[in-house]
Amino acid sequence: MGNLLHPLRRFRASNRPTLLRSVVVLALVALLALLLAPTTATSSPFAPAPADEAAEPGLMDRASAWIVQTQRDLHRQLTTVLHELDETPTARTAAALIIASFLYGIFHAAGPGHGKAVISTYLLTHRQSLGRGIWLSTAASLMQGITAIAAVLILIGVLGWLARDTMGQVRHLELASFLLVALLGLWLVWRGLRSIWRLRRQAVDAERRGADSAAAPPATASGTLMAPGTFTPVETGNHPAIRGPQPATGNHSHGPDCGCGTPHHVNPNQRGPWYATVLAVGIRPCSGAVLVMAVSYLLGIWLAGIAAVLAMSLGTAITVSVLAILAVQARDWTRSLLRPTPLSGLRYAGPAVGIAGGGVIFFVGWTLFQGTLAVAPVRHPLGL
Amino acid sequence: MNRVLPILALLLFCGTLGAHPHAWIDLRVSVLFTAEGDVKALRQEWVFDPTYSHLLLEDLAVDQPDLDLEEALELMTERMLGNLREYDYFTEIELGERRLVPAPARNGSLHLRQRRLHLKFDLPLEAARPEPAQPLNYRVYDPTYWIEILHDAEDVIHLAGGGGCTAHVQPARPEPWLVAYAATLDRDQRAPIEDLGRRFAEVVFVECNPR
Numbered sequence: 001m002g003n004l005l006h007p008l009r010r011f012r013a014s015n016r017p018t019l020l021r022s023v024v025v026l027a028l029v030a031l032l033a034l035l036l037a038p039t040t041a042t043s044s045p046f047a048p049a050p051a052d053e054a055a056e057p058g059l060m061d062r063a064s065a066w067i068v069q070t071q072r073d074l075h076r077q078l079t080t081v082l083h084e085l086d087e088t089p090t091a092r093t094a095a096a097l098i099i100a101s102f103l104y105g106i107f108h109a110a111g112p113g114h115g116k117a118v119i120s121t122y123l124l125t126h127r128q129s130l131g132r133g134i135w136l137s138t139a140a141s142l143m144q145g146i147t148a149i150a151a152v153l154i155l156i157g158v159l160g161w162l163a164r165d166t167m168g169q170v171r172h173l174e175l176a177s178f179l180l181v182a183l184l185g186l187w188l189v190w191r192g193l194r195s196i197w198r199l200r201r202q203a204v205d206a207e208r209r210g211a212d213s214a215a216a217p218p219a220t221a222s223g224t225l226m227a228p229g230t231f232t233p234v235e236t237g238n239h240p241a242i243r244g245p246q247p248a249t250g251n252h253s254h255g256p257d258c259g260c261g262t263p264h265h266v267n268p269n270q271r272g273p274w275y276a277t278v279l280a281v282g283i284r285p286c287s288g289a290v291l292v293m294a295v296s297y298l299l300g301i302w303l304a305g306i307a308a309v310l311a312m313s314l315g316t317a318i319t320v321s322v323l324a325i326l327a328v329q330a331r332d333w334t335r336s337l338l339r340p341t342p343l344s345g346l347r348y349a350g351p352a353v354g355i356a357g358g359g360v361i362f363f364v365g366w367t368l369f370q371g372t373l374a375v376a377p378v379r380h381p382l383g384l
Numbered sequence: 385m386n387r388v389l390p391i392l393a394l395l396l397f398c399g400t401l402g403a404h405p406h407a408w409i410d411l412r413v414s415v416l417f418t419a420e421g422d423v424k425a426l427r428q429e430w431v432f433d434p435t436y437s438h439l440l441l442e443d444l445a446v447d448q449p450d451l452d453l454e455e456a457l458e459l460m461t462e463r464m465l466g467n468l469r470e471y472d473y474f475t476e477i478e479l480g481e482r483r484l485v486p487a488p489a490r491n492g493s494l495h496l497r498q499r500r501l502h503l504k505f506d507l508p509l510e511a512a513r514p515e516p517a518q519p520l521n522y523r524v525y526d527p528t529y530w531i532e533i534l535h536d537a538e539d540v541i542h543l544a545g546g547g548g549c550t551a552h553v554q555p556a557r558p559e560p561w562l563v564a565y566a567a568t569l570d571r572d573q574r575a576p577i578e579d580l581g582r583r584f585a586e587v588v589f590v591e592c593n594p595r
Contacts, residue, residue, distance in 0.1 A: 065557065068584070072532070076408065076433070083434045083499055162446055163439040287406050295435045298442050380530055381467035383440050383460075384407070 067107075074104040075288070082292065082308065086299045094304060101292070101308040105141075105315020108288070114368055115140060115281040116323055118181050118361055122277055123327035125357025126188070127350070128270065133328040136277060137320035143282025145313030147173065148289035149306055152297055163294045164384050170287055171377055177284035178369035184276045185362025191273070192355035196348050203347070280365070289313070405532035405584075407436040411524055412536050415590055417545035422511035423520055423590070426475065426486070427544075430503040431536065437501040457494040457501075465492045465505060473507055474526055474533065476582075480518035484509050514549070514590050525585035535586055549592035556584045 078100040085093045119140060123133045155161040155169060289309045296305025346352075414427040432440070444456050451459065468474065469488055477484040489505040496502075514520035524533050534556070535541070541551040 068556075072408075075405075079433055079435050083438075162443045164443050291406055291435055291439070295438055298438065380526075380528070381471055382436075382464055382531065383443065383467075384436060 071104075071108050074100060074107055078104050078292070078308070082296065082301075082304070083299075085304055086301055089301070094307075097304060097308050098311045101311040102315040104288075105312035105317075106319050107315070114178070114181065114364055115144075115284070116320055117364055118184070118277065118281055119320060120323055120327040121357050121360050121364070122188075122273070123324055124331050125353050125360075126270070126273065127331070128274075128328060130325060130328050132270075132274065133324040134321045136274060137324040138317040139278045140281040141313045141317035141320055142310075143278055144285055144316070145289055145309045147283055148285035148293050149309055151285055152290060152293040152305075153302070156294060156297055157302075163298070164379070166294060167287065167290060167384060168377060168379075170285060170290055171372070174284050175369060175372055177280055178365050178372060180276070180280035180283065181365030182362050182369055183365070184273065184280050185358045185360070185365055187276065188273060188358025188361060189355050190358075192351040192358060195351040195354075199347055199351070286312075286316075405526075405529055407530065408433045408532045408534070410536040410539075411533050412539045413522075413524075413588070414542035414544050415520075415546060415549075415551065416506070417543070417549075418511055419545070420511075421546065421548070421592065421595065422513050423509055423546070424511050425509055426477070426507040426522065428473075428475070428505060428507065428524070430533070432501040432503070434499040436531070437496065437499060440501065441496070453496065457496065461492045461494040461503065464494070464503060465489050471527070473505070475507060475522060475524050477507075477509065477520070477522040479512050479514060479520050484512070513595065514592050515594050516591050520590040521587055522590075523582065523585040523587050525581040527579055527581045529581035529584060532584065533581075535588070541588060541590075543590070546590075546592065549590060551588055551590045554587040554589065556586050 078097070081093060081097045081100050085097055119137055122128075123136070128136070151169065151173070152166060155166045156163065161169075289312055292312070293302075293305045293309050296302050296308065410431040412429040412431070415423055416425040416427055418424045440460065441456070444451075444460055448456060448459065465473075465488075472486060473489055475486060477486065486507040486509055489507055492503070492505040494501055494503050512520070526533055535553055541553070543549050543551055
């Protein structure tokens with residue numbers, strides 16, 4: 001993990017112009033925020049584009065057409081090879097199936113638009129090491145694959161359901177996932193509030209102790225208390241806890257068990273949200289994986305199906321990990337950008353950003369939950 | 385940074401295009417003309433992908449264990465075309481600006497060949513001459529985009545009896561923001577999400593020389 005962090009340190013130490021960096025960071029954050037757009041676009045479409053703009057395909061159009069085409073080709077290849085494997089079960093066909101599934105997973109970047117949004121928002125607003133960010137993406141992607149495998153083996157294999165009913169069941173897992181995402185958001189908000197409350201109590205205690213020893217009236221402490229929710233810069237020079245370079249939000253004293261919510265590399269308190277994120281994202285299987293698994297099971301080549309779904313999840317994990325790396329780096333860049341500014345001294349900045357992230361995650365989960373609930377499930381006219 | 389941004393842009397796209405089809409249909413179309421040179425029907429053949437075909441047949445085998453394949457396919461044809469009627473058979477046809485509503489499908493049939501189901505049917509239309517000022521255009525798409533329907537790349541659009549007529553396919557241009565543009569077009573009160581498939585649909589224009 002130390003090795004993984006190393007390039008970041010190097011970047012931090014490099015001497016780039018601050019303006020450029022801030023522009024880049026803002027652009028990154030904006031792009032990541034745009035990732036949320038597909039999840040909410042269904043309820044509120046963007047402003048309509050002028051008709052004549054659609055007349056000339058630009059670079060973006062061609063890129064998007066290329067991606068659609070590649071996804072399509074990989075999907076068709078995957079399906080074709082799967083059925084070839086049923087007819088001529090050779091090692092070569094099996095290898096082709098695994099490769100096609102893996103590439104499809106990379107390219108198609110997982111069913112979860114919302115999963116990516118949740119993971120990137122979480123990593124943008126909550127301090128996690130690069131390694132844990134990558135692990136988060138990988139675990140969530142793998143869990144999605146495993147959910148798909150388990151759903152098919154249990155529902156079709158054990159309970160003898162029809163494929164179409166199994167596909168219908170995906171909706172319930174989807175709803176569960178959205179609800180869990182909303183709960184995760186609430187939890188993150190609550191954790192942020194709790195750490196702010198603890199920080200404030202600590203500050204008050206510290207002020208009181210200082211006031212007792214100096215026999216001075218606790219004017220500053222009451223000043224802090226009078227303005228809840230506003231940020232209070234800490235005089236770093238006076239603060240006893242500063243030892244060497246500290247993260248921007250780390251300008252306060254904390255012991256190993258203070259649980260103060262500005263997470264550290266190995267803070268065990270972050271394990272809860274980490275697992276919750278994996279669960280919330282991973283409980284929703286990709287419909288494509290369910291289909292592959294279902295048809296493999298019915299064709300009697302379920303081992304090939306499991307291998308294909310796992311390869312697909314691994315491919316997905318790579319893409320989502322890239323996103324996780326970008327999110328962790330963007331957060332890191334922002335922090336290093338803000339270091340020389342007075343903002344870095346804000347005591348409550350860390351928890352406040354965490355609360356904002358939790359709020360966004362709650363919003364995404366709740367919107368999707370309500371949106372999915374509002375649309376009654378209609379059986380597809382062609383039967384599946 | 386220069387290396388990171390393209391990757392990010394790529395991811396962004398994948399996110400935007402997150403609603404992806406899970407099955408596909410290769411579409412083959414013949415435009416049928418009357419002796420006078422008017423369009424009278426669209427004959428369509430939908431070739432389902434092998435996975436979708438297999439799952440449909442498996443479900444039917446569990447539903448109706450007593451049927452043999454021929455009878456099962458007949459039953460499935462009826463069900464499919466019956467269900468599709470409500471959706472205009474996933475076909476949107478216009479003459480100039482005017483929407484043509486197809487009559488119920490005729491000559492429906494379903495065959496299984498090389499692991500793929502082939503659904504054939506004719507969509508009768510009110511007779512009309514597609515002149516250059518008033519070309520006939522159609523799209524065939526699943527509004528939910530669960531199934532991607534594209535013209536078979538190894539087939540052409542047949543113009544049966546349409547002397548002096550031409551057809552050309554305008555490929556789908558699924559720009560991320562076209563979904564919004566499509567939602568503003570005048571179409572009968574469908575929720576925007578239902579028309580997701582439309583922005584990924586090919587448009588075919590049929591034009592004939594003036595009489």
